[in-house]
Amino acid sequence: MAHEFDLLVIGAGSGGVRCARIAAGHGARVAVVESRHWGGTCVNLGCVPKKLMVQASEYGDMVEDSHAFGWTSTRGTHDWAKLITAKDKEITRLNGIYVSMLEKAGITLLTGHARFEDAHTVRIEPSPLAPDEQPFTVKARHIVIATGSTPVKPDIPGAEFAITSDEAFHLPARPQRVVIVGSGYIGLEFAGIFAGLGSDVDLVYRQDLPLRGFDEDMRAAMKEAITARGITQHSHASPTHIRKEGSGYSVTLDNGQTLEADCVFFATGRRPKIDSLGLETTKVETADNGRIKVNSKRETTQPGIYAIGDVTDHLNLTPVAIAEGHNLADRLFGKETPRSWSLRTTPKAVFFSPPLATVGLTEEEATHHGAVDVYFTRFTPMRHTLSGRTDRKTVMKLVVDQASQKVVGAHVLGDDAAEMMQGIAVAVTAGLRKVDFDRTVGIHPTSAEELVTLRTRTRETPAIN
Secondary structure, three states: OOOOEEEEEEOOEHHHHHHHHHHHHOOOOEEEEEOOOOEHHHHHHOHHHHHHHHHHHHHHHHHHHHHHHOOOOOOOOOOHHHHHHHHHHHHHHHHHHHHHHHHHOOOEEEEOEEEEEEOOEEEEEOEOOEOOOOOEEEEEEEEEEOOOEEEOOOOOOOHHHOEOHHHHOOOOOOOOEEEEEOOOHHHHHHHHHHHHOOOEEEEEOOOOOOOOOOOHHHHHHHHHHHHHOOOEEEOOOOEEEEEEEOOEEEEEEOOOOEEEEOEEEEOOOEEEOOOOOOHHHOOOOEOOOOOEOOOOOOEOOOOOEEEOHHHHOOOOOHHHHHHHHHHHHHHHHOOOOOOOOOHHHOOEEEOOOOOEEEEEOOHHHHHOOOOEEEEEEEEOOHHHHHHOOOOOOEEEEEEEEOOOOEEEEEEEEOOOHHHHHHHHHHHHHOOOEHHHHHOOOOOOOOOHHHHHOOOOOOEEEOOOO
16 A cells, blocks of 8 residues: 555644654654644643733733832723734744744645544545645555544533633633633633633632642642632532523522623533544544543554544643654654653643642652652742732642652642742652752742752651552
8 A cells, every 4th residue: 555654643733743843854754634723722722822811911910019119000901802912913923833843844734624534544624724625635654643622511501602712712802700610720720811801700610629630738729829819719519501691691500609791611621622533434442531542652542543642631731742742753753762751740830820830749649659748838929028919828838758758749839830840840750859859059039949948847648558
């Protein structure tokens, strides 16, 4: 069988683009097919525009805080349309960079929706990026599925009235009253964005604390931070139906409460984007949640077909998809041992105001491996001793394996937490011990220096057998 390409990548997000570029660098004949956005979700409907909007939401507080430092500045009004225009301009610039990078690498760019005809043949059909494209087929020896994920809504009456993160980036105007359902990354980040820009925000979530899966101390600290941001929280609650009420909406919760809103925003999870891929024509297997099953080498159950990134529902973070794509390309086409990553110590951040960043194990997770020593501190950062925002605390926690004294988890809630955590992630990945932190000289005066001055153990937590 003749193949037009050595590698066909379906999806031009961060993971797919990295896989394609590295493979091309090894001399492979590579094509990438994209149906909607060059750069994928992260660049167009995720990390990048969201971070820009988080930054926009913080300037109002900066103006107010400046008064305590002697400035006579005045907080003005926010122009939502101007923000969205500026954001769109930057995204368009990044789209062009992604296309340019691929072209310079000698990669063939295909636009359209990809559908498998068999394990080595893909039909390219019209899509939003290429609505007038005439269908055609391509063949490849290896095919990588990197189509990412898509938001999901709960199946309740009136769900069609709600938006998801996909639509939030293109709202024509900022809604004054926003009900956000869900307290994961997306829910919290958009709650902070809208609140910072002046909206009245109600945050609805099912559990007692936000951010399921994070360290319990940090979840509790985040709950306090959400309140300090002026957001009303409704824990132990879920929506049962949404009704259109004039120009707005009413959201009924299962606790009997009704919330009024101009915008209802579901941040209730995402699912792998595999619809209409034609996987039934192959031997690729999926799990109940639509996740494509892969082994540690990113191989699916169909020889010659691989999957990386969110479509595998493993660690749904852009840098993880990039690492997986890079490693796969090295393994398929490189002549040397593939580069490896420590996915076990992947750092992550929630870009709330203040942000939360973490690496390694939570306290509970660590106790499954043995007893742990916990070092914990909570304080008002220097800036806010003058600004008067004494409810804006910084919280830091180190989780130390008692037997080896290795720092197996680090967690920070506070200004610049994500910037701090990248360096701490190197230390945790390297397996450094608490004594290595102790003998490191701090940078003064910073919040970060607290991470190397935590001398007194806060508590000891026994192992869970």
